[in-house]
Amino acid sequence: MENFSEWYHNILETAGIYDLRYPLKGCGVYLPYGFKIRRYAFEAIRDMLDESNHDEALFPMLIPEDLLAKEGEHIKGFEEEVYWVTHGGTTPLDVKLALRPTSETPIYHMMKLWIKVHTDLPIKIYQIVNSFRYETKHTRPLIRLREIMTFKEAHTAHSTSEEAEAQVQTALNIYKTFFDRMGVPTIVSQRPEWDKFPGADYTMAFDTIFPDGKTMQIGTVHNLGQHFAKTFELEFETPDGGKDYAYQTCYGISDRIIASIIALHGDEKGLILPPEVAPHQIIIIPLLFKGKEEIAMNKAKEIYKSLKNTYRVKLDDRDIRPGKKFNDWELKGAPIRIELGPRDIENNKLTIYRRDTGEKFQIDEDNLLNELNTLIDSIENTIKEKAEQKVKSFITILDNHDVNNIKETLSTKKGVVLVPYDENIYTEEFEEEIDASVLGTTEYDGKKYISIAKTY
Numbered sequence: 520m521e522n523f524s525e526w527y528h529n530i531l532e533t534a535g536i537y538d539l540r541y542p543l544k545g546c547g548v549y550l551p552y553g554f555k556i557r558r559y560a561f562e563a564i565r566d567m568l569d570e571s572n573h574d575e576a577l578f579p580m581l582i583p584e585d586l587l588a589k590e591g592e593h594i595k596g597f598e599e600e601v602y603w604v605t606h607g608g609t610t611p612l613d614v615k616l617a618l619r620p621t622s623e624t625p626i627y628h629m630m631k632l633w634i635k636v637h638t639d640l641p642i643k644i645y646q647i648v649n650s651f652r653y654e655t656k657h658t659r660p661l662i663r664l665r666e667i668m669t670f671k672e673a674h675t676a677h678s679t680s681e682e683a684e685a686q687v688q689t690a691l692n693i694y695k696t697f698f699d700r701m702g703v704p705t706i707v708s709q710r711p712e713w714d715k716f717p718g719a720d721y722t723m724a725f726d727t728i729f730p731d732g733k734t735m736q737i738g739t740v741h742n743l744g745q746h747f748a749k750t751f752e753l754e755f756e757t758p759d760g761g762k763d764y765a766y767q768t769c770y771g772i773s774d775r776i777i778a779s780i781i782a783l784h785g786d787e788k789g790l791i792l793p794p795e796v797a798p799h800q801i802i803i804i805p806l807l808f809k810g811k812e813e814i815a816m817n818k819a820k821e822i823y824k825s826l827k828n829t830y831r832v833k834l835d836d837r838d839i840r841p842g843k844k845f846n847d848w849e850l851k852g853a854p855i856r857i858e859l860g861p862r863d864i865e866n867n868k869l870t871i872y873r874r875d876t877g878e879k880f881q882i883d884e885d886n887l888l889n890e891l892n893t894l895i896d897s898i899e900n901t902i903k904e905k906a907e908q909k910v911k912s913f914i915t916i917l918d919n920h921d922v923n924n925i926k927e928t929l930s931t932k933k934g935v936v937l938v939p940y941d942e943n944i945y946t947e948e949f950e951e952e953i954d955a956s957v958l959g960t961t962e963y964d965g966k967k968y969i970s971i972a973k974t975y
């Protein structure tokens with residue numbers, strides 16, 4: 520992939536994922552095919568959160584100015600990014616309303632009403648909503664949005680600091696498993712003080728590496744300590760009759776996971792989708808030879824019926840050349856294609872094409888379900904392994920902090936550079952010197968490093 524950016528923009532359009540032509544910077548349109556990928560990806564995280572005792576909720580998008588401004592550090596971190604609603608029709612509003620850039624303030628305001636005694640805790644809620652940030656850096660589709668269309672934010676409150684700390688670990692594990700299911704390898708770093716979430720005690724971040732060697736933050740987990748709890752008076756009665764403030768965490772992911780799935784797995788021919796998020800996992804294409812059209816079409820319908828309760832399967836019966844159909848579904852990244860030609864049908868065989876490796880082979884029709892099960896697993900693993908190799912090849916470990924060496928490595932090898940942890944150089948000044956971002960402190964193969972990269 521020579522020019523990643525061009526490839527990426529192109530595929531969003533040609534594969535029918537996202538239309539960039541909406542006349543507003545940082546905003547675009549999920550097209551039906553892209554919307555389905557989004558749906559399956561976020562269904563996976565929704566299931567995982569539900570299974571780990573989170574409850575889905577829904578809060579208003581509008582936040583009164585005094586509420587958003589209540590927590591000093593938080594509002595300072597976001598003040599340049601907030602969109603304001605100032606009028607209702609032609610009437611100026613008494614209190615300006617922010618479009619949520621994130622929902623700590625509305626959620627914690629409400630938590631105060633819900634938390635009285637320790638038995639009211641823990642609370643673990645999440646919502647999947649749009650949020651708004653007036654990003655001033657270069658906007659990019661699904662990567663740096665001004666309307667973040669799919670913002671999954673979870674917020675928790677606990678009665679002890681240990682429990683909140685354990686929740687951070689749980690959240691990190693949930694995200695790790697989720698990114699793994701999407702086949703997206705990540706590096707986890709504790710962000711430096713100067714780059715943590717506004718109002719957090721500390722921030723853990725997941726970064727992945729795109730094909731151009733730049734990193735992208737695709738998720739964060741924050742330990743908020745009692746910072747917000749004190750501001751929002753989340754006070755509760757402890758088991759021994761005393762008083763304490765809740766201990767909080769929050770964590771979020773966004774449309775960036777969709778961008779990562781596209782970017783990390785795709786190739787020159789187009790998308791390669793992991794079966795879990797593929798809108799159609801299997802495409803059936805009858806090869807309609809003259810005089811034998813009906814045989815192929817009937818067989819295609821029969822196979823479709825036998826698979827539709829197990830897989831997301833589509834019978835492509837459009838009246839166009841099979842070659843054109845092959846190209847379309849390769850571009851759209853459908854994991855498996857089943858071709859049905861007259862000779863195959865006579866011999867009880869099916870021709871299978873797998874998109875991730877480009878292999879084509881025949882199987883016995885009798886054994887179809889078994890074969891597909893194995894194939895889906897194999898595709899999932901192969902996609903994952905390939906992405907892991909790609910990302911790994913972008914990680915360089917240096918044994919010193921020589922600025923020129925770091926700069927040289929970043930410009931030639933790109934990706935992430937790991938240098939031995941040293942608190943003396945773990946500073947903003949060092950970050951300026953190397954002209955790249957310090958991702959934070961990273962454990963890699965059991966050792967502690969400072970991770971450095973050019974970021975999106």
Ligand code: A5A
Pocket residue numbers: 620621622623652654661662663664665667672673716736737738739741769770771772773774775
């Ligand atoms: N309330 C916490 C969870 C929060 O807002 N954290 S955050 O600011 O780090 O955002 C969570 C995640 O949303 C980020 O890690 C990033 O992956 C994604 N994100 C942030 N700004 C974005 C933007 N402008 N466009 C797309 N995704 C964005």
